[in-house]
Amino acid sequence: MMSSLFSYFGGGGAKKNNSKEAIVKLRQQLEMLRKREIHTEKQMLEQDAIARKNITTNKTVARAALKRKQVLEKNLEVTQQHINTLEQQMNAVETANLNLETIKVMKEASDAMKGMNKRVGINDVDETMEEIRENMQLNKEISEAISSVQITDPEEEEDLETALKELEQQALDDKMISAPAVPVGTHGSAISAKPVAAKPQEEDEEEELRKLQAEMAM
Template sequence: MMASFFSYFGGGATAKRNNASKEAIVKLRQQLEMLRKREIHTEKQMLEQDVIARKNVTTNKTVARAALKRKKVLEQNLITTQQHINTLEQQMNAVETANLNLETVKVMKEASDAMKGMNKRIGINDIDETMEEIREGMQLNKEISEAISSVNTVDPNEEDELEEMLADMEQKALDDKIISAPSVPVTAHGQAVQPVAARPQEEDEEEELRKLQAEMAM
């Protein structure tokens, strides 16, 4: 049974699997490099659109608004690119770990072959000892498989910490928005002037323009 198990890792099949895993790792690294370059380029484009919006916020709101729209599209592209990078990094780690496991089992096969050679030179009294060595080899293989299955597990404490950081950032952003919001005008009788209702998209764009004007006035 052991011979049947280890035959999977022998001969030319092993070389083909090794080449396949190495090619997969190379392709993953190439794709990661391309995505990281795209990430940097997208961030540069976002900065350019932000500069255009700030430059035209007081002189040409149409141009400023168009720049803000392009910046929002670029933000979504950046998020998608970063998600792809994260996925490929995890996959590359998994392939590298699997390749390491394959090499480990290959060494175990060589050890098993060596044991077969020794078995030919031992007597009946040494059989129990040899079988124990084989069982130890099988146990080691099981432990390796279990170790591989536990790779890249997410620490619950780390997830909680990330959620807490995101909550803090969100709260800070809300606080900054409240502080920078313009005061509500009042009438001569002390009543707040009600703003005229506008479409949601136009409100967002006008809010962005007001923020830029406030920053440039500082």
């Protein structure tokens, strides 16, 4: 069955066009029958109206109208049967055409996959995957090597720490030297005094001695 379907595609566009032409003709015939159906129903209504109008006044006319209505009913039944038959046939043709188009696309996809698989063998896939794994491992090793590099020299770090400590000690020494002396009372208690300007070290010592003598004299 599949070979017959594929042979259908190999027949060129003639067979494909035949299916489309058949669908077009079926639709045209259905359209004509539906118009006839509507027209027949309209005639039946007209004959029914004539019969009702003359049922009491002119039975001959009424009887003739009913006969024509019965004939029209039979014609309508035949027309509707034709419509149903053509609708079923058209649905079948459209479904068959859809199936063929689907199979055609599937065959084209299968042929494309077959061609691609010929160009790419299993050995090529294995080699490519192996190369990918090797490159990933190489990238990992490079990243680890870069992360382990120490940009700063350890000796430079030690020299920097030493310089910082010396600078800190110098700042403390300068702070202690520049701090003013605090006078002390006879009992060791602090006394209030106005801050004096900084003097040379000898003058400060003499001043402290004079203050001590004065306190002892008191």
